[in-house]
Amino acid sequence: MVTPVLIGIDWGSTSLRAFLIGADGSVLREHAAAKGASTLHGHPAFVAALDEVAGAWRRAQPPLPLLACGMVGSQHGWLEVPYVRAPAGATELAGGLAQPGDTALRIVPGVLCNDGLLPPDLMRGEETQIVGALAQHPQLADSCVILPGTHSKWTHVAQGRIGRFATHMTGELYAVLRQHSVLGRLMPPEVTPDMDAFLAGVTAARDHGELGLPHQLFAVRSLGVTARLRPGALPDYLSGLLIGHELRAGLAWRAGHGLRELPLALVGAAPLCERYQLALAHCGQAADLVLDNTAPAGLLALARAARLLS
Amino acid sequence: MVTPVLIGIDWGSTSLRAFLIGADGSVLREHAAAKGASTLHGHPAFVAALDEVAGAWRRAQPPLPLLACGMVGSQHGWLEVPYVRAPAGATELAGGLAQPGDTALRIVPGVLCNDGLLPPDLMRGEETQIVGALAQHPQLADSCVILPGTHSKWTHVAQGRIGRFATHMTGELYAVLRQHSVLGRLMPPEVTPDMDAFLAGVTAARDHGELGLPHQLFAVRSLGVTARLRPGALPDYLSGLLIGHELRAGLAWRAGHGLRELPLALVGAAPLCERYQLALAHCGQAADLVLDNTAPAGLLALARAARLLS
Numbered sequence: 001m002v003t004p005v006l007i008g009i010d011w012g013s014t015s016l017r018a019f020l021i022g023a024d025g026s027v028l029r030e031h032a033a034a035k036g037a038s039t040l041h042g043h044p045a046f047v048a049a050l051d052e053v054a055g056a057w058r059r060a061q062p063p064l065p066l067l068a069c070g071m072v073g074s075q076h077g078w079l080e081v082p083y084v085r086a087p088a089g090a091t092e093l094a095g096g097l098a099q100p101g102d103t104a105l106r107i108v109p110g111v112l113c114n115d116g117l118l119p120p121d122l123m124r125g126e127e128t129q130i131v132g133a134l135a136q137h138p139q140l141a142d143s144c145v146i147l148p149g150t151h152s153k154w155t156h157v158a159q160g161r162i163g164r165f166a167t168h169m170t171g172e173l174y175a176v177l178r179q180h181s182v183l184g185r186l187m188p189p190e191v192t193p194d195m196d197a198f199l200a201g202v203t204a205a206r207d208h209g210e211l212g213l214p215h216q217l218f219a220v221r222s223l224g225v226t227a228r229l230r231p232g233a234l235p236d237y238l239s240g241l242l243i244g245h246e247l248r249a250g251l252a253w254r255a256g257h258g259l260r261e262l263p264l265a266l267v268g269a270a271p272l273c274e275r276y277q278l279a280l281a282h283c284g285q286a287a288d289l290v291l292d293n294t295a296p297a298g299l300l301a302l303a304r305a306a307r308l309l310s
Numbered sequence: 311m312v313t314p315v316l317i318g319i320d321w322g323s324t325s326l327r328a329f330l331i332g333a334d335g336s337v338l339r340e341h342a343a344a345k346g347a348s349t350l351h352g353h354p355a356f357v358a359a360l361d362e363v364a365g366a367w368r369r370a371q372p373p374l375p376l377l378a379c380g381m382v383g384s385q386h387g388w389l390e391v392p393y394v395r396a397p398a399g400a401t402e403l404a405g406g407l408a409q410p411g412d413t414a415l416r417i418v419p420g421v422l423c424n425d426g427l428l429p430p431d432l433m434r435g436e437e438t439q440i441v442g443a444l445a446q447h448p449q450l451a452d453s454c455v456i457l458p459g460t461h462s463k464w465t466h467v468a469q470g471r472i473g474r475f476a477t478h479m480t481g482e483l484y485a486v487l488r489q490h491s492v493l494g495r496l497m498p499p500e501v502t503p504d505m506d507a508f509l510a511g512v513t514a515a516r517d518h519g520e521l522g523l524p525h526q527l528f529a530v531r532s533l534g535v536t537a538r539l540r541p542g543a544l545p546d547y548l549s550g551l552l553i554g555h556e557l558r559a560g561l562a563w564r565a566g567h568g569l570r571e572l573p574l575a576l577v578g579a580a581p582l583c584e585r586y587q588l589a590l591a592h593c594g595q596a597a598d599l600v601l602d603n604t605a606p607a608g609l610l611a612l613a614r615a616a617r618l619l620s
Binding site: 075076112118119120121122151152166167168169170172173176177179180181182185204208210211212213214215217218219221222223225226228242245246248249250252253 | 480518535
C-alpha cells in the first residue's frame with residue numbers, strides 16, 4: 001500500500017479535481033466537484049469548497065500538504081498569484097507559490113511569456129501539467145508540448161523549462177460558435193462523432209487555410225443549407241476546421257522557431273488528444289508521445305521542489 | 311414632387327426597413343421596425359408586419375407594387391425563395407421572384423455561388439444592394455464589391471452580374487466573442503471608439519496573421535490582463551484583428567482571381583465602411599468608391615426588370 005504524501009487540486013474555472021497522491025506519483029483517491037474558481041465568490045466559499053473535496057483527507061495525521069494549480073490563482077479566483085516569467089521550470093514555479101490567508105493551501109503561479117514585440121502570452125494550470133509530463137518523461141526536457149483544450153497551448157520546453165509558448169482559443173471558439181452563432185442553428189443538440197466530417201474540416205484548413213478562418217467558417221452554414229453535409233456532421237466539420245487552423249499555424253510556428261527536430265508530445269484528455277493526433281497525422285505529422293492527465297505528477301514534483309513534503 | 315412607384319422592403323433577420331421609392335430611385339419616406347424575419351412566426355405574423363410598415367402607403371390608388379429582399383426569403387423567413395445560381399444579374403434575379411400566398415408582396419431570391427471544389431457560398435439581401443450599386447454607378451459593371459457586415463461579402467461583379475463571391479463572418483465573430491467569450495470579460499459595456507487600438511489590431515493581422523486567428527485572438531485577453539491595453543481599448547483591438555484577417559484573406563483572394571485592376575467599392579452603413587476604408591488604407595489599398603445603403607435603388611432596378619412598375 002502506497003502512503004499518501006500530498007493532496008493536489010487541479011482547480012479550473014468551472015470545475016475542480018482533487019487527488020490524494022502517493023510518494024510514487026500514483027493517484028490513490030480522486031474527487032471531482034462543480035466548484036470551479038469562477039463559480040465561487042469570497043474567501044469563505046473557497047474555504048468551504050476546499051473542505052468539501054479535501055477535508056476528510058486532511059484530517060488524517062500528520063496533516064498532508066495541500067497544493068492547487070489553475071484558475072484558482074487568477075484575478076477571478078481565490079487569490080491572484082503573480083505570473084512567473086518564462087523561461088520557468090519547477091524551481092521558478094515553486095518559488096512563486098502563494099497562500100490564501102491563513103489556510104494550509106498553496107497555489108501554483110501561472111507563466112507569462114514575452115516574445116519580443118508580439119503580445120505577451122499566458123498560461124495558468126498548464127505549467128503544472130508540463131512539469132508533470134517532464135517528471136514522467138525526462139526525454140521531453142527539450143521538446144514541443146501541445147496541450148489541447150479550451151485554450152490550447154503550444155510550448156517549447158528547453159532544458160527542462162517552459163520557454164516560448166503560444167495559446168490558441170480553439171476550444172472556446174468551438175463552444176461559442178456552436179452555442180451562440182448562426183452556425184449552431186442547423187446542428188442537432190446531440191450528435192455522434194463523425195470523423196469523416198472532422199477530417200473534411202481539417203483538409204479545408206490544411207489545403208485552403210489562406211482563404212481565412214472568418215471565411216471558411218461560413219462553409220459550416222453553406223454546406224448545411226445546401227445539404228452537402230447532413231446536420232449531424234456539421235459540429236465535427238466545425239471542429240476539424242478550427243483544429244486544422246490551429247495546426248496550420250502551430251506547425252508553422254514550430255518550424256519557424258527551429259523546433260521540428262524536437263519530440264512532439266500531446267498532453268490532455270484522451271478523446272481530445274486522439275482528435276489532435278488524427279488531425280496531426282492528416283497534416284503529415286506524427287505525435288511522439290501522448291499523455292493523459294499529468295497534473296497530479298506535476299503537483300507532486302512542484303511540492304517536492306518547494307519542500308512541502310515531510 | 312416625385313411620384314412614388316414602389317414600396318421596397320429591406321427585410322433582414324432582426325429588423326426591417328420599408329422605403330417609399332420614387333421613379334428616380336429617391337427614397338420619399340422610410341419606416342424602420344423591429345419586425346425581423348427571425349422574430350416572426352407564421353403567415354399571419356408576416357402579413358401583420360407588412361401591413362404595419364407599408365399598409366398606409368398601400369392604400370393609395372392605384373396600389374403600389376411591393377418588393378422585399380433579405381432573410382424574409384430564407385428557410386427561417388416568410389417563404390423560402392430558392393437561390394439563383396451565380397453568375398446572376400438583375401434579369402436572373404427578377405426571374406426568381408416569389409410571392410408568399412395570395413399577398414401582393416414579391417421576394418427577391420438569394421444567390422448561390424459554386425466555386426469548383428470549394429464549399430458553396432450564399433448571399434441573401436446583398437444581391438439587391440449590388441444591383442443598386444450597379445444602377446447608380448455603371449462603372450462597377452466589372453469590379454470588386456465589398457459589403458461589410460455581420461457576414462461580409464467580397465464579390466466579383468463581371469459584365470454587370472454577380473459572379474464569384476466569398477463570405478467572411480467578421481461581424482458575427484465580433485459579436486459572439488464580445489458577448490459570450492472570455493475576451494468580453496475585461497471589456498466595459500460602453501466604450502468610445504479607439505482608432506489607435508483598431509489599427510493595432512489591423513497591424514497584428516497584416517504583419518503576423520500567419521500566427522493564426524485562434525492564436526491572435528488570445529492577445530485581446532493577454533494585452534488586457536497585463537495592462538498593455540486599457541479595458542476600453544480592447545473592443546476596437548478585437549475589431550481590428552478580425553477586420554484585418556478579413557482583409558488579409560480577401561485581398562489575397564482578389565489578387566488570386568486577377569481582380570486587382572478592377573475598381574474596388576465598399577457598400578454598406580457609413581460608419582462600418584469608414585472603418586473598412588481605414589483598414590484597407592493601412593494595408594496599402596484605397597477604396598475607389600464608398601456607397602451607403604443601395605438597397606432601395608436595387609429594389610427599384612429589380613422591380614423594373616420584373617416589369618412590376620405600372
